[in-house]
Amino acid sequence: xxxxxxxxxxxxxxxxxxxxxxxxxxxxxxxxxxxxxxxxxxxxxxxxxxxxxxxxxxxxxxxxxxxxxxxxxxxxxxxxxxxxxxxxxxxxxxxxxxxxxxxxxxxxxxxxxxxxxxxxxxxxxxxxxxxxxxxxxxxxxxxxxxxxxxxxxxxxxxxxxxxxxxxxxxxxxxxxxxxxxxxxxxxxxxxxxxxxxxxxxxxxxxxxxxxxxxxxxxxxxxxxx
Amino acid sequence: xxxxxxxxxxxxxxxxxxxxxxxxxxxxxxxxxxxxxxxxxxxxxxxxxxxxxxxxxxxxxxxxxxxxxxxxxxxxx
Numbered sequence: 001x002x003x004x005x006x007x008x009x010x011x012x013x014x015x016x017x018x019x020x021x022x023x024x025x026x027x028x029x030x031x032x033x034x035x036x037x038x039x040x041x042x043x044x045x046x047x048x049x050x051x052x053x054x055x056x057x058x059x060x061x062x063x064x065x066x067x068x069x070x071x072x073x074x075x076x077x078x079x080x081x082x083x084x085x086x087x088x089x090x091x092x093x094x095x096x097x098x099x100x101x102x103x104x105x106x107x108x109x110x111x112x113x114x115x116x117x118x119x120x121x122x123x124x125x126x127x128x129x130x131x132x133x134x135x136x137x138x139x140x141x142x143x144x145x146x147x148x149x150x151x152x153x154x155x156x157x158x159x160x161x162x163x164x165x166x167x168x169x170x171x172x173x174x175x176x177x178x179x180x181x182x183x184x185x186x187x188x189x190x191x192x193x194x195x196x197x198x199x200x201x202x203x204x205x206x207x208x209x210x211x212x213x214x215x216x217x218x219x220x221x222x223x224x225x
Numbered sequence: 226x227x228x229x230x231x232x233x234x235x236x237x238x239x240x241x242x243x244x245x246x247x248x249x250x251x252x253x254x255x256x257x258x259x260x261x262x263x264x265x266x267x268x269x270x271x272x273x274x275x276x277x278x279x280x281x282x283x284x285x286x287x288x289x290x291x292x293x294x295x296x297x298x299x300x301x302x
Contacts, residue, residue: 223266225256 010137017131021124028120031055035113038065048103048112051169053119067103067112069172072096072190073182094190099176108175115168122157129154143211143218151208158201166193229289230268232261235280250275 034057038046047056049068073095080090103109129150136144174189181187236246243261247254252272259265260272273284280287 220266223259223264225252225260225265225268225272 064102068100071099071176073185143215148212155204162197
């Protein structure tokens with residue numbers, strides 16, 4: 001009975017994920033097409049953002065291509081104080097933000113373009129896995145052995161994905177620190193590791209194990225006469 | 226599984242078919258077939274009770290333990 005009550009929300013989510021998958025699929029095709037075309041043709045106003053990954057074309061605002069990368073900065077000087085609570089001097093440290101700059105066609109463009117495509121393909125894979133799980137729920141067989149494996153893969157996606165994201169952010173920070181200068185601030189390279197994403201992954205991993213146990217119990221139940 | 230179900234022997238002795246037995250004890254043929262072919266993981270006391278009552282036998286007439294088929298180490302937790 002519990003399963004049949006879940007069928008309706010599952011069907012709705014399957015439809016929703018279908019829409020998302022089609023949309024992401026179109027974005028993947030368009031991204032690949034535009035980025036490939038950009039290597040050979042003169043496309044103006046191409047904007048690439050690494051984290052969070054996105055791209056757009058706005059010919060009216062920029063003639064050049066632009067790349068936006070995550071940066072970490074330390075602000076030098078500039079007196080910060082809070083006299084009302086008796087603090088004479090405070091420091092603004094490890095400020096994070098995004099740096100947007102004109103980009104020349106070259107290796108940096110190709111690397112960031114590939115990262116963007118990779119992210120979209122991985123997102124497409126994630127939605128496909130979720131949809132497969134939901135289909136089994138809709139069909140009244142949520143405790144299929146394959147579901148535990150799928151949920152485990154999603155958990156590892158969160159854990160490994162966070163390490164990859166943190167590495168990309170660190171490399172982009174390093175790139176900015178090596179090449180950019182600004183008055184009153186210093187670009188620094190600092191790991192941006194989110195423990196929350198890892199905990200999320202671990203929670204999903206626990207759910208996957210619970211699911212595996214549930215699958216075994218379901219099998220036992222179905223073979224109990 | 227070290228426990229074997231001897232339902233087919235008892236049915237033969239009583240000259241009963243699986244369908245007849247299923248109807249008499251109110252269990253589906255599919256479930257009885259799982260039991261008869263030794264695919265069952267567990268048997269409920271209520272099922273055993275119904276089988277013994279209808280077949281007029283003891284649980285030991287239906288179940289048999291064979292040591293050579295014990296799957297040691299396969300049991301989890």
